[in-house]
Amino acid sequence: MVTDGKVKELRRLLASGKSLAASSRMTEMDEKTARHYRNDNRLPSQRKKPRDYRTRIDPFADVWNEVQIRLEAEPRLQAKTLFQWLQDRYPGVYPDSTRRTFERRVRLWRSTEGPDKAVIFPQVHHPARVAASDFTVMNTLNVTIAGVSFEHMLFHCVLTYSNVESVSLCFSESFEALSEGIQK
Known part of the structure; x- marks a missing residue:
């Protein structure tokens, strides 16, 4: 994997007069890849495009409205409890292997649409300090x-x-x- 540090090192070596072959060997990079980064001014982290699409079908899309109603009624419900409720309500549809996906979905709902959390900054006072x-x-x-x-x-x-x-x-x-x- 090509990191930003390797590309910066490659550019430094090329700027100091080293050949492309020598620079690519020193940075442990294939010569063709080194040529690619020599011609492109971007770093690997700048080239990565953010993904705005799903890579898999959401297994909970059909029942999410039901789950959301339960979460709005009782926001303190744990994702594990809700998942167990789903498994009881729809036997055989949601295997245990999808539990982490469900927990992530519940965590996302809580952070974006769930109830507000109280923000507390504890104040510790020390004698003769403040x-x-x-x-x-x-x-x-x-x-x-x-x-x-x-x-x-x-x-x-x-x-x-x-x-x-x-x-x-x-x-x-x-x-x-x-x-x-x-x-x-």
Whole structure:
């Protein structure tokens, strides 16, 4: 089998001045195949065309609607259980050798049409490693002192492991306010 690496090596050898026969021997490739890849600028992986047709007749095409109805009614059903149900319902039609095909078909249905799965990103917090901080503008509260509007911000810092919180008053999102808020 001709790999992308072999073709790249063949082209490198040809570019360095080696003959086609010598280059093909060094890359363990037939000379006719080497000539083919010398004249074609594509790599073997780029030449392969995606297949959009079936190579075999789908053995479950006749009963897939029934299976799909059962899957929609109870999506947690295992493919093995559904296959056993098919064998009981249609004795002798579906041999055990077609079970993997059926399982692949059920897996494909679940991934494309089945119920959504919850995506969970577990968060692991370690002591003294991570803190979350944020500045919050408090001007919308319209705080007044002696009738004068008090425009200010709050710096909020939380240690994620212990959930210890600290809030400090500041007037801008500066490094000074950040370092003062973290030190408190």
